[in-house]
Amino acid sequence: MYTEKKFNLPELKGFSKESVEAHLGLYAGYVKNLNLIHEIVENQNNPEYARREAFRRQGFEFGGMRNHEIYFASFEGGPQSLSPDSSLYKKIIEWCGTFDTFITIFKNLAMTRGVGWAMLGYDSITDTLVQYWVDEQHMGHLPGITPIIALDVWEHAFIQDFGAPGRGKYIEAFFENLNWSVIENRFQATQK
Ligand SMILES: [Fe+2]
Structure with a gap:
């Protein structure tokens, strides 16, 4: 079971609050669908065909979840440059x-x-x-x-x-x- 992460986002330059909210909603959809895939594949009562097809979609939903987590977390704390000493x-x-x-x-x-x-x-x-x-x-x-x-x-x-x-x-x-x-x-x- 995967849980939707919450991000402590500052106001983002160039981005409206509405678009960021909508984007976070899309991210939540990937988490929801990934959990749904796991429910489908783990239930032996489901037809084999349906379980295999659910497996086929796992990469898409998992990628959608994890990519967005990396993306949104990159804005937390506000903009900071990379130190030349790093x-x-x-x-x-x-x-x-x-x-x-x-x-x-x-x-x-x-x-x-x-x-x-x-x-x-x-x-x-x-x-x-x-x-x-x-x-x-x-x-x-x-x-x-x-x-x-x-x-x-x-x-x-x-x-x-x-x-x-x-x-x-x-x-x-x-x-x-x-x-x-x-x-x-x-x-x-x-x-x-
Ligand atoms: Fe996205």
Whole structure:
């Protein structure tokens, strides 16, 4: 049984309260549907076909739940920049040369056509950061990679406040609101 998380969100620059509330409601739907899937597959009285089809949807609902949890938690505490002394900053420099280069590459990734997520993760096997695209909620997650940034670029994330062609402005707003200390903490947790 999964429980819907509550986020202590500050007022977000560029985002209306209504759109954030609506988005949180969509997140709650993923948690609800994931629990429903578990109920269906665990009940042996359900037809096998129905249980298998429910399993097929698990990745979508689970991804929708976990991606949004990473996303919303990244705003908690309000915007904070990444300290050049932090281990994540040093890792990014080692990888991309400059922090701005990393941001440029990530923003480009986030403009990938279609609905999905731009992700930054950590690969403990190679001790490297990796950027990747996830179609919908589930297709493209990389086995063994721990996500540390999840940027939702489904239209529901921005259309209300930024308009249908407003993905670029929304991506800018995401970074303006991002609390990098949360991201740094996630990275630190991968280093233990
Ligand atoms: Fe979303």
